[in-house]
Amino acid sequence: MISGYLEGLGMVLQLGTLLAIAGGTFLGILMGALPGLTSAMAVALLLPVTFGMPPVMGIGMMLGALCGAGASGSIPAILLNIPGTPSSVATTFDGYPMAQKGEAGRALGLAIVASFVGGVASMIILSLLAPPIADFALRFGAAEYFSLSIFGLVIIASVAGKSLLKGMIAGLLGFFAATVGTDPITGVGRFTFNELSLLTGINLLPALIGLFAVSQVLKDAFEYDPNERLQASTHRIEGARPRFVETLQNWRALLAGILSGSVVGPVPGAGGSIASLVAYDQTRRFSKHPEKFGTGHGAGIVSVESANNALLGGALIPTLALGIPGEAATAVLLGGLLIQGITPGPMLFADQGGTIYGIFLAYLVANVFMLLIMCLGIKLFIRVLMVPRKQLLSAILVFCFIGVYGVDGDVFNLYLMLGFGILGYFLNRYDFGTAPVILGLILGPIAESNLRRGLQTFEGDWTPFFTRPISLAFLVVALGLLVLTLWQNYRANRSAPPGGAT
């Protein structure tokens, strides 16, 4: 293991890799600070850029984006009372009141350090938990992989959308899209319409960028209102330097944030806003001064921001160890890994020991860069909030188009991207969600080829899928989850007022 870390360190400590991580972190901070742009979008936009890079460099860049976006949502939350990302909603509870008291710099300093500590702690948890889980997963055969991918699809469908059925539909749509192309076993072309670009299946890159970036831009275009300009913040931010001592004094809040982030993170689909709200709630409950929360109390900011960044490390555990992402942004990251030619899962730990430790260390470095860039560039990021929306919108669209085109120069993929963008827009709008589509697109082929390969091995016998203990366990938990969610939906519908909304 130590030799693995040394090998990983060698991969990270190169000028190009460090620059890539810093660049990714910078972009992530920009995206996170701009309300409406998400961390999933930041990672999606980076995919084409990381295409030709060595694995640790490319993944480090994407991890930097995740890390930066996880922290910078607090900037508009504190200064303007507008959360930059869904997970910084709870930062507004105490951050904005503190800014109103004239202590915006203090609030930002607390948020930055809490994000940093949360991120580092979660990196340690990730590096301790992921290898044993991957080690366990080494025993998996075709039957287990089939059941695991079904499990992943069910779990994300049941939590991602507003209703189980719609989440399922979204996942199935992705699964269907994954069947396009040459059949993995028999070589028959499926739904290729004699289009050369479809022979190898739907390209992941245009699908990811379409679903997570273009769909969001279309939403922005729809909601664009020239009269709604963000007002420049009037708060003084001179004192926006890291507040290590004060953050550590709030160790209870810090611990609550790290714990809830690490526990919620690995649960597929649970997402950032849940972790931060849980952390805020727990900190208030065990605080000696619960009445201070909501009035600009430091512990509130610390708990939320540490939970946000602790969540990332947690979400990376199943992503890297099993190939099942924890939420939307890690789903895009997983797609990025696949595009890079890295198959996440136990083999990653077994075959390429150095790479995986390099990824852990890159995540640590990303946290350090986040701390530095946030502290040094805070004034710049506040300026960025004032960039007019229509210019921003067209710039992001150009970036999407060039990114997809630049990879293989195939115009067909641009149409595909726009199509996925429109699909993603409507899926989001009508409560289906886009994260399950990506999961279907990624896990679908794993499920299909493993089921069919397994059936060939077992000569057409289905029973091993249900008698091998690990496979059975995944299927039982997936089924249990389905039934539980259906039951919850049913109860929620019954208790809702007749004729009322969802």
Add this chain to the structure above:
Amino acid sequence: MAQDIGKPVFDLILLVASATGFVMASQLPDVVVLGDLSPAFFPQLISALVFICAVPCLIRDTRQWLAARHTSASTTAPLSTDTSASPSAPQKASSAPQEAPATPSRGRRNTLQWLFVVAVSLAYIVMFEPLGYVISTTLFCLACVIGLWCIGGSHKGMTGAAMLKNIAGYAVYALVLAMAIYIVFTRVFQIPLPN
């Protein structure tokens, strides 16, 4: 919130699409290797599942839409006239009871903005290779910004000179952006773009 005709229409599209997918999958050649499933097995299974899941969604969303339409029709009758729109014409009368006079025009403007961006994107893809990167990208950015500016109505009440000044500013922005991205991609990341 609930009175969005697009919701049930989208469910209906899903039903039709899944049925089409099923039929298309059943026309796939049947190559059977020992113990293996046919290539059509998964596409058919998935289409069938989507169909099964979409039916209750359609029923629920249609009910909600009817209920919302009923309640808003009893409060503000004239608004229910334009509900026959396509799925891309959403939120027409969504928050009708609160701000009845402003909502329809704003909803139409939003839809127009959405359609405009999609149309310009489509044109960009078509023109991308024939015109080359720099020209097509500059035109695309310019069209996007000016289009949103006009649809948004910010140009109203401006003098001719002010409008020209604005447009010139947008043109400079578009050219600078196109050049900047070009340099970043071709020089820094060494990704070739058409000239």
